[in-house]
Amino acid sequence: MSGCGAESGLITVDQALDLILDKTQALAVGQLALNQALNHYLAEDIYSEINLPLFSQSAVDGYAICAQAELEPNAIFELIGEVQAGHHSALQLKLGQAVRIFTGAKIPVGTTTVARQEIVKVKSSSTIAITESLKNHADIRDIGEEIAIGQLLAKQGQKLSVGAIASLSMAGVKAVQVFQYPKVAVVITGDEIAENVEDVASGKIFDANAPLIQAWFEASGQQIKIFHVADTELAVRLLIQDLSERYDLILTTGGVSVGDYDFIRPVTLSLGFEEIFWKVKQKPGKPMLFAHLKREDHSSCYLLGLPGNPAAVYVGMQIYTTTVLNALQGYKQQPNWFSALLTHDLKVDARERFLRMSASFDQASLKVKSLSKQQSHMLSNLMHANCLVRIPAGKNMHEGQIVQGMFID
Known part of the structure; x- marks a missing residue:
């Protein structure tokens, strides 16, 4: 099978995820008041110091x-x-x-x-x-019928959800040891971003990536800093060098392929980053870069370079950015994929695909249906999609076959 997805040397999606989990070191541990620890990962097991109920x-x-x-x-x-x-x-x-x-x-x-x-x-x-x-x-x-003194309440690596915080609060827990949340810098590359309608008339385009990423982080209550950089090697170098000294993770969009103005990879490597992988056998999002810099104080900076097309950015955020952020907080697990029945045939492709689909239950079975307009520069079907579905490389898929996917907000 020929085509851009069939070139040699590409790693699979699962190989890329395993490399992220293997090469990413968790950040330092710190104490937070329980009411400030939402969405953090526990760095300790927590045992109850009281009975619940406290008395009959x-x-x-x-x-x-x-x-x-x-x-x-x-x-x-x-x-x-x-x-x-x-x-x-x-x-x-x-x-x-x-x-x-x-x-x-x-x-x-x-x-x-x-x-x-x-x-x-x-x-x-x-x-x-x-x-x-x-x-x-x-x-x-009865006293202690729900929880007894010494009982395990929460395990190291557990994410503190709203329910977990409520449960720990009832057990009298006031503060917890958690993995530090990473400091994240987002770099949007390109000279083609339009600020107004007049810019569009001159050949520029409106930016979807920065609002997409900003909203994605805000949905989980996480703070980031967004930077825009021109398509020049000097500008990219100065910015990446500065950010690599101050942030735990640099997330870039665009400039990561092999074009004349794609400077992210060569600049990153010249600054001393170790390339962990570049290019994944997937669609959208093949030209993806993951690299690691060991600083003089032995702390680390990681760089995840996503392609510039908005759909590739969205897929990269849901799958790879989530995995990196979790690994930095001590949670080293691949995404949780559901299984569902495909409701129609799909043609073969050389690369594994992530298709935006609609999932629904029908007679106790979860079924998924692909949406139109799946090209990497298109986002309009996200108005209706509620999941990303993995379609294996090199296979004709038929109605009734089982596929894997993840739900999206």
Whole structure:
């Protein structure tokens, strides 16, 4: 098979991802307040220092009761007081006694069961009756039934989601050790960027890459700095040299192929970066560069060079940028791919393709359908795409075959 995707020396997508994971070293570890640690990766295992619940408590608004056995309807109890949530009470129940209790309140000593208020009839200020049968130990949350002291709450390498932060907060965790988030510089290359309609008339184009990347990082609450650079070797050299001294990751778009004005790769190598890979057997995004610079203080700067076409940038962000950022934070795993059924035939291509598709469930099966306008300079189908799907190189794909993909926002 001939064509630009069939040239020798190209590595596969999985080989590129494995190289990123193997060659990228995690950044330093630091402590953050838990409420500032969203989307960071844990650098330690966390064990509970408390029981949850902290004490046995009522699961409902009702009445704590002391009885010998399961209760029959119309059982009568003496009402001796009230226990509110968050308030200490020294009340102790004896056989035949009850107290008014509220959800989350500590169970008094002597309690054998709790009757929810819907099955209790207040007969007087000091007497209640149970209107339904009631089992022993009903609606009592036992101390430590969810979490016990010493139990593992979260593992090193776990990403702190909203739910994880809520769970740790409930367990009394106030601060966590996390991997430092990388400082990221984004370099947009090219003289062809239009600032207004008049620029477009002169042959320039509007920039999609900078807004795409800015929004991509903002979606996960991460801060970056964007730089634009002209297509001259000197300008590229001065900027990359400066950024390599101050940032953990330099992400570039454009200027990474073999054209007369593609200076990213030669400049990067001349500045002492070690090339980890260049060119991946994929479509879009073949001319991709990943390189590493070891600084004099033994810290590192990584450079991920993406092609300039917007669809290639989008694919590169979803798959490769995510992998690099995760690896810098100690999480070294390839992307999680789902499996789905292809709903139509696809022609063969020399390179593995990432197609923007629409995924939906049909009769309990996940199915994917390719969208039109897949060329690397086109983005309009992202209005409707909810996944990227991997189509293997060198294979005619048919309806009903299983493919891998990832969901996108």
